[in-house]
Amino acid sequence: MTKNAVLDINDKPSAGQLITLSFQHMFAMFGATILVPQLVGLSPAIALLTSGIATIIFLIITQFKVPAYLGSSFAFISPIIVVAGIDQTTGASINPGNAMIGAMAVGVTYGVVSLIIWKTGYKWLMRLLPPIVVAPVIMVIGLGLAGTAVGMAMNITVDGVPQYSVLHFSAALVTLFAAIIFTIFFKNILSTMPILLGLIIGYIYSSIIGIVDFTKVHEAAWFALPEFLIPGVHYEFNITSTILLGMVPIVIVTIAEHIGHQLVLGKVVNRNYIKDPGLHRSLLGDGLGTFVSAFIGGPPKTTYGENIGVLAITRVFSVYVILGAAILAILFSFVGKAMALIQTIPTAVLGGISILLFGIIASSGLRMLVENNIDFGNNRNMVIASVILVIGIGGAALRFTETFAIEGMALAAIVGVILNLVLPGRDKEEKEIYETTK
Template sequence: MEKSQNQITEQGYEVNDIKLLLEPNQRPKNMWQWAILSLQHVFAMFGSTVLVPLTINQIAGVEVMNISMALFCSGVGTLIYIVCTSAKVPMYLGSSFAYMGAIGSCYPLYGNAVFIAIMIVGVIYISVGVIVYYVGNTFLEKILPAIIVGPLIIIIGMSVAPSAINNSGLNPAQWNQSYSRWIGVGIAAFTFTVTALVAMKCKGFTKVIPVIIGVVSGYLLSVILHFALGTENHILDTSKINDPSVWQWYPSFKAFWNLNPKNIGPAVLAISPLAIIVIAEHIGDHISMGALTGKNFVKNPGMHRTLIADGVSIIFDGMVGGPPNTTYGENTSVVGMTKIASVWVTGLAAIFAIILSFIAPVNQLVQMMPGPVMGGISIIMFGLIATNGIRVLINNKVDYSNIRNVFITSIILVLGLGGAIFNFTIGSGTLSFSGTALAAFVGIFLNLVLPKKLNEGFWTLNWISAKISLAKNKKKNKTKKRKESKKSKPEDK
């Protein structure tokens, strides 16, 4: 049960003082319960994490990295994050979607230089973390108040919602399975219903593992339908397990130093600027996790440490030839749903991910899971993230009778959810701002320049006017001093 009292954080927004079943430093007492709670996080991140290398390979036209590498980097990256943050944040790291297009398009051109660029991304994270450490969180409070954070969290949840809808069969235009779309809708609805009922009606340990129960139930229903309706419908993609010769038994480690040095510069210019986008998402995810758990992670362990931790993990990803990691909203929503914020749980999930990266049969079975199962689960998880953004706005009593706040929220939501894209070329690469990143930058800019009260005028116009006035005064003073100097100077004879 949540307490009604709110606390104001150093970040400048309020979160509920939430009663957690397990605090970040607490470990489940029962080993089996601990393992099941951790597997729940593995299921939550698996679909998105393994999709990243598949998409990169498809764009590149060759195998840049395999699924096992994504799982391996996810697990090791999460453990690095836990160590660097002193095990204070129950965050899980998985493969980032933001870099897929750039890595896939650059690998055929620059080869292993893309992994040097990934390491530079990590260096950028660490640099920003160091700046935050010395400057403090006050500038974060100015650029990321509740009016920015709330809509951004909504976008983080809703921007991935189309994948949940498509997998669930609720968008006929995007349905590409061999079996009927209505079968997919039924599987997704069943998975959703089981998960919701477990979360709302069950008691004891069962109540805190609704995701894993929902996924297993949906999978079992899919197996039954696969054989009951006829295997020719291919509800289960059994090709994933038919040929062991194509199974991925270990991560695709790369010798990143085997490259042409001339390719490093173009690769870095094309990939590393994307760090700005994901850093904005990193901050938003930690604020979201703080709101879900009632913790102030901006202050403790500090945003500088979370950024540095993420940066170190990304450097590791580049060194072994894997995709860069980022904080995962799917796992954040699991924490919010179950009230289990134990770092011991996310840590064991990371160990499971590393083990799975070397166990091909398990990977193949998980990949065989029908899309509607993950679609039904994702509808809940992505929606939970978005509603948390609404909670931030409500807790902070954002005043929407002030048209300024309406403008800022409107532009953030429309740019973030409407598919706005801003491209420009740097060298031989293209830097693209879209979705959350573009919405964040525009929202921050408007929040800084729009007047907070009526008749105050734009902040930038006031600043420019002040500079012009100051320049005129300086010029006037110089002219005055020059005239006085001439008067006081004796005439030459």
């Protein structure tokens, strides 16, 4: 048993512990998981449902050895907006099927990479995705969405035209500062749920100032099926180069994120998950979870740092608790009143929390550079980071035809990998990027 663990990986909690601790994990992931579909015009209910399903798939494939929860991935917000299109008036996806096809392709890519890792090991992947490539791309993800977050926070749409609103901006600021307070000044379990708590406080404030419309809640049934998006039923399954090039290159970042989470989680529970059950299994679990999620209409999935934080605080590592949280998420997705309530969250509140979230994403890229002691006195590092940032944030595009193009974040990621491989001066020893994998 892991030292100081209240419940270790395979320990079974009592019924009371199981319910309480599972709810705790569900609420830890809840805010971020429902925020992604809200930002890209997908169903919050289907996001919850697929997070539970993907988590169960992940637990099975990792042989119930890795207590990780899978929620909606923020890395794919911008690509989904590009490939699916967002109606600027309604905020709905114009072609959500495109995003689902792209996400399924991402899941397949995870599977291919996991197969290669199974046969050849993982060190080649570490060399292909060093911090000098991954960190600037992570920064692009956050900074590239900065304008979206601020626009949501400040403006309301009148006759299809964004207009500045002091009232709505005040709701965004209340939400933002509430989330900051919970992040900075709380050190217990509340510190792992700043997104959810910020949304709740922002929502209460919005209700007080009269910018929440409860009509949908009154009209909703208590039981309601999530809004599924099935290929061949709700949209035509048509794979295009635009979809693939818009979504798949982002795995450069999400795979690195996955490895990072496995390393951190391994430290928390005192296990080496890169070796047992193996990076190939955890990556396959993530990929299959994403594929199944996209097949029924949910966003791409990733392991959640929020839930790792809960594990670290509670010292309860039991996979049964994670499984309980997944089942609760599935059940909750069918509560129509609750899902309708989520859809009444004002855009300003979502914008306020997004200011913090997108900023944290960008800052985490900066932190990766610092933690890995990247030397910017080295011109090689300076060139790689600079090119990635400007291409990604500037929205550069490499267009071959009207329908075939590589642009924005995807182009930045590809260029970063190529520059790292071809520019002279790579450390010949190529220190283990993730030293704890030794």
